Amino acid sequence: MNVPLEMKGVTQVHGRGANEVHALRGIDLTVREGELVAVMGPSGSGKSSLLNVAGGLDTPTSGSVHVAGTDIARRGARERAAVRRRDVGFVFQDLNLVPALTALENVALPLELDGMRPGAARGDAEAALAEVGLLEAADRFPEDLSGGQQQRVAIARALVGPRRLVLADEPTGALDSVTGDAVIRLLRARVDAGAAGLLVTHDARYAAWADRTVHLRDGLVEGGGPGSDGAGLDESGELQGADA
Numbered sequence: 001m002n003v004p005l006e007m008k009g010v011t012q013v014h015g016r017g018a019n020e021v022h023a024l025r026g027i028d029l030t031v032r033e034g035e036l037v038a039v040m041g042p043s044g045s046g047k048s049s050l051l052n053v054a055g056g057l058d059t060p061t062s063g064s065v066h067v068a069g070t071d072i073a074r075r076g077a078r079e080r081a082a083v084r085r086r087d088v089g090f091v092f093q094d095l096n097l098v099p100a101l102t103a104l105e106n107v108a109l110p111l112e113l114d115g116m117r118p119g120a121a122r123g124d125a126e127a128a129l130a131e132v133g134l135l136e137a138a139d140r141f142p143e144d145l146s147g148g149q150q151q152r153v154a155i156a157r158a159l160v161g162p163r164r165l166v167l168a169d170e171p172t173g174a175l176d177s178v179t180g181d182a183v184i185r186l187l188r189a190r191v192d193a194g195a196a197g198l199l200v201t202h203d204a205r206y207a208a209w210a211d212r213t214v215h216l217r218d219g220l221v222e223g224g225g226p227g228s229d230g231a232g233l234d235e236s237g238e239l240q241g242a243d244a
């Protein structure tokens with residue numbers, strides 16, 4: 001089976017000329033099935049850029065980004081969107097639930113947009129809501145849910161269907177620690193069930209749930225020379241301390 005995520009020599013330049021920002025400067029990163037990788041680093045080091053490129057929301061300036069075997073760096077927007085909908089789940093800090101849709105309809109939406117029949121989409125959405133412990137809230141609207149419940153609906157929407165790659169950008173940002181722990185536990189459970197996960201976090205406590213941590217600085221994996229994807233960087237207590 002293909003590796004869920006394999007990035008090689010990925011660079012990304014935002015802007016032009018005097019405004020050019022080199023957000024990513026040569027990233028090699030592989031995330032395998034059953035593996036949760038935490039991404040840490042100072043503000044502006046490229047964490048969000050890395051996640052957006054990994055999930056095909058942005059294209060890199062150079063390098064390859066294989067998601068479940070397809071190099072999305074070399075595909076057009078339409079094909080990238082198809083890979084994204086089929087294989088990638090995003091958990092963002094910004095919940096982005098549709099206010100006019102119930103929890104269940106919010107979760108079913110990406111499946112229906114991808115052409116799944118409403119009945120089948122509903123069944124998968126119920127399973128995803130059950131996974132986050134919110135099946136009883138299926139028919140409620142976002143405004144009738146607490147912040148933590150809304151976050152779980154967003155997680156269910158990210159995890160619905162058989163996604164092989166789950167990308168989370170500070171998913172615990174706005175949450176109290178109990179709810180934050182619950183979110184990370186859900187992510188960990190999905191990865192243990194066979195997905196690959198990439199988790200951007202500033203919090204060493206959440207990074208501790210990952211199998212390994214990659215530290216970014218100025219668009220590069222620290223200690224990750226050519227041919228390395230940063231595995232084993234955890235041994236550097238100094239870097240962990242600097243980021244926490």
Ligand SMILES: Nc1ncnc2c1ncn2[C@@H]1O[C@H](COP(=O)(O)OP(=O)(O)OP(=O)(O)O)[C@@H](O)[C@H]1O
Pocket residue numbers: 014015021022023041042043044045046047048049050
């Ligand atoms: N759309 C854009 N246009 C121009 N510059 C950008 C754009 N997106 C990101 N950048 C720049 O690229 C660099 C990396 O940004 P990125 O958001 O990836 O960092 P980050 O590590 O996620 O930061 P933070 O922790 O603050 O969210 C920064 O210098 C940022 O200003």
